[in-house]
Amino acid sequence: MKKLVLSLAMMVAVLCVMAQPKIEFEKKTHDFGDVHEEGGKITARFVFKNVGTEDLLLTNVKPGCGCTAANYTREAIAPGQTGFIDATYDPWNRPGNFNKNIKVSTNEPDQTTPYLIFIKGNVIKRPPTKYEIAGYKAGKGELRVKEYAVKVDISNTQSHLDTLWLKNFFEDGRKVSVETELPAYIQEVSRSFGQEIRGGEEGYIVLKYDGSLRNGWGNLRDRIALITNDTIEAKKYIHYTVNIKEDFSHMSQKELDRAPVAVYDKTVFKFDTIAQKQTVTEVIKITNTGKTPLIIRKIDTNSVPAISYKMSSMTIEPNQSATMELTYKAQSRRGRQYNNFEVITNCPTNPVQVIKVEGFIKQ
Secondary structure (H helix, E strand, O other): OHHHHHHHHHHHHHHHHHOOOOEEEOOOEEEEEEEEHHHOOEEEEEEEEEOOOOOEOEEEEEEOOOEEEEEEOOOOEOOOOEEEEEEEEOOOOOOEEEEEEEEEEEOOOOOOOOEEEEEEEEEEOOOOOHHHHOOOOOOOOOEEEOOOEEEEEEEOOOEEEEEEEEEEOOOOOEEEEEOOOOOOOEEEEEEOOOOEEOOOOEEEEEEEEEHHHHOOOEEEEEEEEEEEOOOOOOEEEEEEEEEEEOOOOOOOHHHHHOOOOEEEOOOEEEOOOEEOOOEEEEEEEEEEOOOOOEEEEEEEOOOOOOEEEEEOOOEEOOOOEEEEEEEEEOOOOOEEEEEEEEEEEOOOOOOEEEEEEEEEEEO
16 A cells, blocks of 8 residues: 555656646747848747647746847747747847847746857948948938037036037038027037038037036036927937036145045945845945035935935034945845945045945845
8 A cells, every 4th residue: 555655656746747848949049141231120030839748938038239039929838839039130230240149038947047049140231321421420310410429527617618510411401509498507609600501511519518607526417409400300419428526726735734634434335245135234434634624525326226325414524524324225136246436525635535335146
């Protein structure tokens, strides 16, 4: 009797192991061969079959850079039935050979690493457009701006002039104006044409960015619009990335001797291994060893959402201290973390202190 029970238990165990989903691809690599850059997006379909004995489900389909796989079988695939994954590649601005993978995870209980399927091919470089030949690679429409991004490093007493080159590829004239509600620190100062730039003409607009009027510190971003009657892209957005530092050059030696001095008890926020969604904190003490108040101008976390802070005071009197309570939220991050942020003060000898954040997040 005991032997019969043992045999039945073994049979059930074997059946349980055998009764599971199993994916089998018709092919794992698709070679597109030569494709033309201007020919539009290309798609390869990977068909697979459930050769197991239970329903198969794709739990994650993760394409590599430049590739998308938004279209795939999302419902459960019964034993003996087939499903598909469509892998799409956009060759535009990607001349040369490519070899991309898509990671596929399923509900198979014995799967330890994702399956890999591949697309490859060679993108034949397209002829340059008339815009590229003229040096106008970005943007859309027949009225183009040569550079849409402006990067500036200035002090809080300086201003910067930037020349925006434009070309009208239309045969007739087109109106161009700078948006009317400009911030006070950005102004149009001159242009090479009137209210309208003639057909086929190249011209420029000069904009002035005044750091003394910006009332900000560290890394700042602004966006303005050129308003046109381009029928394809009427608004041309100009993106400013500006780093403003305090100018201490006007200070006398006597003023420098009496200036605030920022001393940090630590400049590294280092945490041991933590789990995802866990939160860790650290406290940094800032002491003013100078003779006049130390002002915390800005704490710039460089747009890292994981880092937040609380200051006990943004002004520190001589021979006094303030605390900065730092919080790091792991959320869904994982692996080794390297971040930093900046503390900007009115200390002439150390106006920008970089605080490093280091740690490891386990899955």
